[in-house]
Structures are given as structure tokens and as C-alpha cells.
Amino acid sequence: MIRLQSILILLMVGLVTAGCGNRTELNDLGITTATGFDRKNGKWIITYQIIVPPASSSIGSSSGGSQSPVNTFSSEGRTIREAVAQSSVENPKRLYFAHTNIVLIGEEAARYGIAEIMDHYYRNIGSRESAKLIIADGQAREYLEKLIPPEKQPGRALSEILERNNEKGSYYPVMNIHEVGLKITSDSGSAGIPGVTTDTPGDNKQSSIDIFKETSIPGNLRLQGLSVFLKDKKIGVLNQKESMGIAWLTDRVNWTNLTYTAAKGEVNSFLVRKAKVKVVPVKKGLHYAVQVDAKVDAELDESTSGEDIARTHTIHELQRQAEQVIQAQILDGWRGNQRLHVDMMGIANKIHQRHPKEWKVLKDNWSSELAQMDININVNVTLKRVGLLQDSFSKLLGEEKD
Structure with a gap:
């Protein structure tokens, strides 16, 4: 019993000294x-x-x-x-x-x-x-x-x-x-x-x-x-436009706003809530091209359109216009990427992973290969909501004047 007590006392002393020996206030x-x-x-x-x-x-x-x-x-x-x-x-x-x-x-x-x-x-x-x-x-x-x-x-x-x-x-x-x-x-x-x-x-x-x-x-x-x-x-x-394009190309778009002026002068603004972008290098002859596929879910945030926004035809037209805006942003990013002769999308990593033998041939001249690459962009925008207001406020004001 005395021996057990002695062991416990030694353990307690050890714990106390260990806890205070290397303290930092x-x-x-x-x-x-x-x-x-x-x-x-x-x-x-x-x-x-x-x-x-x-x-x-x-x-x-x-x-x-x-x-x-x-x-x-x-x-x-x-x-x-x-x-x-x-x-x-x-x-x-x-x-x-x-x-x-x-x-x-x-x-x-x-x-x-x-x-x-x-x-x-x-x-x-x-x-x-x-x-x-x-x-x-x-x-x-x-x-x-x-x-x-x-x-x-x-x-x-x-x-x-x-x-x-x-x-x-x-x-x-x-x-x-x-x-x-x-x-x-x-x-x-x-x-x-x-x-x-x-x-x-x-x-x-x-x-x-x-x-x-x-x-x-x-x-x-x-x-x-x-x-x-x-x-x-x-x-x-x-610049910011080119950086936004790189955000699309690297699939780093969370929420963002798309605002543009349409053919008749109306201004539309979309909220992108969800986006999924795939960038795939595709072999075409002796060289590679880049295939970009983007699926985007968006909502109409603001509009000055005089059209009936609830109509299916109008929704399809709004989706098409949003797709064109995103395509232009992606193209800005791609051109900025080529202007600086860099590969910010990680295309080299994908080619090396999928075609290691071809990468051994390409890696020494990767800058020149990247500079002559073509890009094909496919964007699919789905307009999930047009908001609580069926017509734009500009249209309602126009109807009152009539």
C-alpha cells in the first residue's frame, strides 16, 4: 500500500512539473x-x-x-x-x-x-x-x-x-x-x-x-x-474581365452577376447561382484543341425589357443572350492566357495524366503548342427564376403612358 502511494505521488509530481516546465505566457x-x-x-x-x-x-x-x-x-x-x-x-x-x-x-x-x-x-x-x-x-x-x-x-x-x-x-x-x-x-x-x-x-x-x-x-x-x-x-x-474568364475556365465561379445591353437597348442582369465547367484537351491532327462545356443555373435579377418575360420564347431568348455573355467572358480569359504564354487552366497537367507519352514530346515546346491552340466553347444556361415581377417595371410604365 505504501509502495502504491509512493508511485502515485511520483506520477503526480511528474505531471505537475511537465505541465509548467515549458509554458509560454x-x-x-x-x-x-x-x-x-x-x-x-x-x-x-x-x-x-x-x-x-x-x-x-x-x-x-x-x-x-x-x-x-x-x-x-x-x-x-x-x-x-x-x-x-x-x-x-x-x-x-x-x-x-x-x-x-x-x-x-x-x-x-x-x-x-x-x-x-x-x-x-x-x-x-x-x-x-x-x-x-x-x-x-x-x-x-x-x-x-x-x-x-x-x-x-x-x-x-x-x-x-x-x-x-x-x-x-x-x-x-x-x-x-x-x-x-x-x-x-x-x-x-x-x-x-x-x-x-x-x-x-x-x-x-x-x-x-x-x-x-x-x-x-x-x-x-x-x-x-x-x-x-x-x-x-x-x-x-x-484585368478583371480576363480574370473572370479564367475563373470560368478553372471552374471557380460561385455566385456572380452578368449584366449586358441587348439589341433593342434593354439592360438585363442575371445572378449566376451555380456553374459547372469542364475544360478538356482534344487531339486534332498533330495538335491539341480545347473543348469547354459550361452548365449554368441563373436567375433574372433586373430587366428593362419591354417583352413579356413569362413567355417561353422570351425566356429562351434571355438564356441565349446570357450564354453569349459567358462565352465572351471565357474568350477574354483565354486570350489573356495566350497573351502571357501561360497555362492557367492546367491543360498540361491533363495531357500528361491522360497521354504521358505524348506529353514527353510536347513539354519542351509547350509554350508554342499552347499559343496555336484553338478553343471551342459550349455554354448552356438555364433560367430558373425570373423573379416576383412578371413584366419589367419599364414595361409597366410604358403601358400606363399608352
Whole structure:
């Protein structure tokens, strides 16, 4: 009995000492929500956006209203790890990257190449490959120093902008580090990462917490352009129309809006609720062509048409017009893809998977093969609803005048 008690006491002492021996106080951690990477004079400049807990939870209150919700500072080094180590000379907290939502890469760093950034995130256990990537129009540091009301944490605000765009517009894809890594190391070797810009790049007004007292922000941050990477280097930019076409071609369209002006001048607007797109390389003679088949479910959101919208003929005509709009968007994306001589749809991956012997012949001249490929686009739109109003309001007003 005495022996059993002794063993239990030893076990309890061991548990107590194990639980306290390697503890880290929360106050000792610098929780980083966003990280920026820039290049200057052959060195990496890394910017960290760290949460200030009292201010983050009580902006506008007496306890936190005079303090910024985040603290931003930078360090530099010849390598990324050296720059992180250099942060210790001016930052009293241990940097904690597990809550990083956004990785912002400056223009010069993107042109230089992101291979070292990818290596850093894959190699170190404390970094997350699920962090979203954005390319800054200029230096990443300038964007991380800006507060973005009403969000208290700018890094989270950028993450939310990406998510809202993905859910409601699908103009630009949400790309995390792991997805980009898979794409640029595949046979196609290319990826698209959304860019961010502002109307007032040199304005420091948004660096002050006084911005939370304003009803209108002087220079909103917004997504603009899809930065195209070939392997690890940025080689060009697609505009929003071309990026939307790539979204169709890569089957990444969730919800989006289609608005166009018809032949008689009426304006129609559709809400795309569901889309399924298949892109298949087809052998034609000695070369390949691309077959695109898209099935789309949509609803009529707005119309100025003078026709009876409930008629079957009118619905078929609206569907045909929507199909033409989607075909044009897909073609814009395809032309942008060929203009930059990249394969953002992963056609090379599909040929390699289905015809490995032919891919061995094609891979050395893939750029020229891709440039001469033809594309055939087939779109089938089903109009599920025309809304609660049978006729357009413009038609009703016209009938009253008559």
C-alpha cells in the first residue's frame, strides 16, 4: 500500500512539473495576423502586423480608444529567417504566426520570385500554408500600415474582402500558399494571385486611429488585377474581365452577376447561382484543341425589357443572350492566357495524366503548342427564376403612358 502511494505521488509530481516546465505566457506572444514581404537592395524586408489585444477589443471605449488595434514594424535580412531573427532587436514579444490570415507580397518581391517565401512557409512548423496570398501594387509595408474601418485588424479586413469577392463576384480567386505551391510546381507551372491597390498610396492618414472617426475613407483598398506567375516569378497582370474568364475556365465561379445591353437597348442582369465547367484537351491532327462545356443555373435579377418575360420564347431568348455573355467572358480569359504564354487552366497537367507519352514530346515546346491552340466553347444556361415581377417595371410604365 505504501509502495502504491509512493508511485502515485511520483506520477503526480511528474505531471505537475511537465505541465509548467515549458509554458509560454499569452502576453509574451506577438500574434501576427498579416505578414508582408518586400525586396530592397538585395535584402528581404518583412513587415509584421501584430494584434494589440486591449485596443482590438475596445476601439472607441475609454480603455482602448487611444491605442491602435495593431502594431506594425519591419525587419530586414539577406534571408527570410535572418530577417525574422532581426525582429528580436526591436520587438519585445515572440512572434507567433499560427493566426496569420494574409501574406502580402510587394511588387518588387513578386518580380524577384517567391521561391524563398514558399520554402519558408513549407519548412517551418510555426507557419501556415493556408494563409491567403495577395500581391501589392507597390510595397507590401505601405498596405499593412493602413487601418481599414470598420474592421479593427487590417489583415483580417483584407481576408474578408477576398472571401466576399469569392462568394458574391468570383472576379478574383482566393489563393492560399499551398494552392499556389501546387500550381507553380505542376506541369502547367503557372498561377494567378489577386492584387490589391489604393487611390492614395502615399497617404498616411489611414495609419492613425482617427480614421475610425471618419464616415468615409479617403483611399479604400480594393482588389484590382490578377498577377500571373510563371514558376515563382510574376510575369504580367490580367484585368478583371480576363480574370473572370479564367475563373470560368478553372471552374471557380460561385455566385456572380452578368449584366449586358441587348439589341433593342434593354439592360438585363442575371445572378449566376451555380456553374459547372469542364475544360478538356482534344487531339486534332498533330495538335491539341480545347473543348469547354459550361452548365449554368441563373436567375433574372433586373430587366428593362419591354417583352413579356413569362413567355417561353422570351425566356429562351434571355438564356441565349446570357450564354453569349459567358462565352465572351471565357474568350477574354483565354486570350489573356495566350497573351502571357501561360497555362492557367492546367491543360498540361491533363495531357500528361491522360497521354504521358505524348506529353514527353510536347513539354519542351509547350509554350508554342499552347499559343496555336484553338478553343471551342459550349455554354448552356438555364433560367430558373425570373423573379416576383412578371413584366419589367419599364414595361409597366410604358403601358400606363399608352
